[in-house]
Amino acid sequence: STLGFTGNGVIAAVVDTGLEIAHEDLAANVVAGGSWNFINTTTDPTNTAATTGDHGTSVGGLIAMARNTVGGIGVAPTARLKGFNFLSSNQSQQFFIDSLGGSTASPNSSDVFVFNQSFGISPPGDVLIDPLDEAQYLSGVTNLRGGKGALYVKAAGNGFNGICPSTGLSCENANMDPSNTLPYQIVAGAVNADGIKASYSSAGSAIWVSAPGGEFGHNAALAGGAGTVGVEPAMVTTDQSGCTVGYSRTTANTSFFNNGSAQNANCRYTNTMNGTSSATPMTVGVIALILEANPALTWRDVKHILALTARQIDAGRLAVSVALSDAVYVAEPAWTMNAAGRRFHNWYGFGMVNAFAAVNMARTYTPGQLGTFTDTGFISSPALNLAIPDNSSVGVTNPLTVPNTPSVQVIEAVQIRVNITHTFTGDLGIALISPMGTRSVLKNIADQFAGDQDLTNMVLLSNAFYGENPTGTWTIKVVDGLAMDTGTLTNWAIRVYGH
Ligand SMILES: [Ca+2]
Ligand SMILES: [Ca+2]
Ligand SMILES: [Ca+2]
The missing domain is CATH 3.40.50.200 (Peptidase S8/S53 domain)
Known part of the structure; x- marks a missing residue:
């Protein structure tokens, strides 16, 4: 406990x-x-x-x-x-x-x-x-x-x-x-x-x-894959009872635990979740x-409480940078500390859940102290029709102002809604920079949007600005990170949730 x-x-x-x-x-x-x-x-x-x-x-x-x-x-x-x-x-x-x-x-x-x-x-x-x-x-x-x-x-x-x-x-x-x-x-x-x-x-x-x-919890002697993530530990948990059904069953070839070894004779548990x-x-x-x-x-x-108590892990993880035709583009940032002092990484969010610290904070936490949850609604740009340079770190940028809103002085989440015409949206990287200068990548280049054309009112969310004041100029930056297909930023909008 x-x-x-x-x-x-x-x-x-x-x-x-x-x-x-x-x-x-x-x-x-x-x-x-x-x-x-x-x-x-x-x-x-x-x-x-x-x-x-x-x-x-x-x-x-x-x-x-x-x-x-x-x-x-x-x-x-x-x-x-x-x-x-x-x-x-x-x-x-x-x-x-x-x-x-x-x-x-x-x-x-x-x-x-x-x-x-x-x-x-x-x-x-x-x-x-x-x-x-x-x-x-x-x-x-x-x-x-x-x-x-x-x-x-x-x-x-x-x-x-x-x-x-x-x-x-x-x-x-x-x-x-x-x-x-x-x-x-x-x-x-x-x-x-x-x-x-x-x-x-x-x-x-x-x-x-x-x-x-x-990871996958396989036993190399049974399943092969020695030295790969396939044999690194998985989770041990309940399985369909009995050795005729489940991840653990007599015919399982994933691990000796799963095929009914002495530790798991009735195959009621699995070690490959x-x-x-x-x-x-x-x-x-x-x-x-x-x-x-x-x-x-x-x-x-x-x-x-989960955000404030999460433990930063993998602190030395380097940003992933990609050489585009003109310069190196930081496609996936390293850990970033925002202006409210919150650390964020796109692999981890605010970090790994820390049960002890979270429960300890919860015991004495005054409920309801975040006030009323509200949002700014979507604040939209006019038609922009900005051509996005192909395979270039320059990209296109556009500012939008979030006016001083007394009911939303502290960010809890930020959504953007984008319209981009493009013949291969997997090329696109979309970043957002807050008025306080925090950069968050909401879509990375070279992702699985393979063969998809156009982003139509696509909504993306970032938690990286948690705790900042949203008032001021936000900047979207859209980069095309792969050669050949091209497109245009039609317009975008921003919506801030918070209190
Ligand atoms: Ca038990
Ligand atoms: Ca079973
Ligand atoms: Ca392209």
Whole structure:
């Protein structure tokens, strides 16, 4: 336990493929009758279709495996679990909303404190958020937990390495999943056992914090891959019970633990869980500890505590610079300290979640001290139609002024909305510089927007300006980082959230 806290009284929802509610190391924490199976409309979301692993069952264990004589111990070993098998359903919008706090019966998601979203999309081009999805998140942070707001934790993505002209840059960006560009989310990146970014963890300015997610946990003698990240440690958690199903089953060729060695004779646990899918429940578990320590905290108080207490890791990580036709361009910045004293990195957000420090701060934290959450609305440029120089560090820049707004003096998040015509948007790098001089890269060059044409009202979010005063001139800089295709910055807009 962390300072004696175990997540007592906190309900966490695993919005996923399923949840084995009778599992020997989960059952004690499962809310009786509180889960939901969208396929057969019962309160048992145990996954009977999958035979090679139930993602949700493994997510659930990281949050709340019980402190007992079997298995492991979750981050919050007395937190209460609900499972909603949205990912195994037809994924209708109604089921999405029902899973994320918008339903009081069949399922009841309205009593959930923290939602675990170990999922996301990896589009090859810009996608707009569905307005009804955005409305549900806003409703959840506004109305749930008696108006203090539920917490939404979301996986950043596992697409750092992909099919794109990568030069050490993240192929997928956390900003590509439009759900990640909402200030209502806590987007989590993954860290491995060496205490640095896991090989796969997508980068992006929408990340809030990072947490352990592990690598692949394979045993080289069984699975091969000696000396690669494939054999570095993964996460140990609950698995579909029995040796005929699950990531752990007799026929598994990933590790001896997974194929039923003496330590795991009944194949109820796995040691190959990984991903930002794992970093997400680790973060959820810490939030459960925080909310037990101080139930009066608002959703923003919790985000604030996580940011302030996160531990800077990989401090010496160098910026990733790319030689373009004219000069070297800093495509991915190193750790940056903003004018409010907050350190940020696109791989880690504010750093790795620090359970002890976060819970310790929560105990004595005065709830509601961030005041009223509001925003400036989108402030738009006129039509610009600026041609972006090809393969050049010069790019195009454009200023926009955020007027002095008494209700938004402290930044909590910044969105931009961009319109760019371009024949290959993977070329584009988009940076934003605040009035206080902080630079954040919201889209890096040479990413997986391969073959995509035009960014149309694409919204991107940065947390890098957290705590700064937004008043003054903001500058967007758009660079084309690959030769051949070209385009034009049509216009852009900025929206600041804060208090
Ligand atoms: Ca246990
Ligand atoms: Ca199994
Ligand atoms: Ca180009």
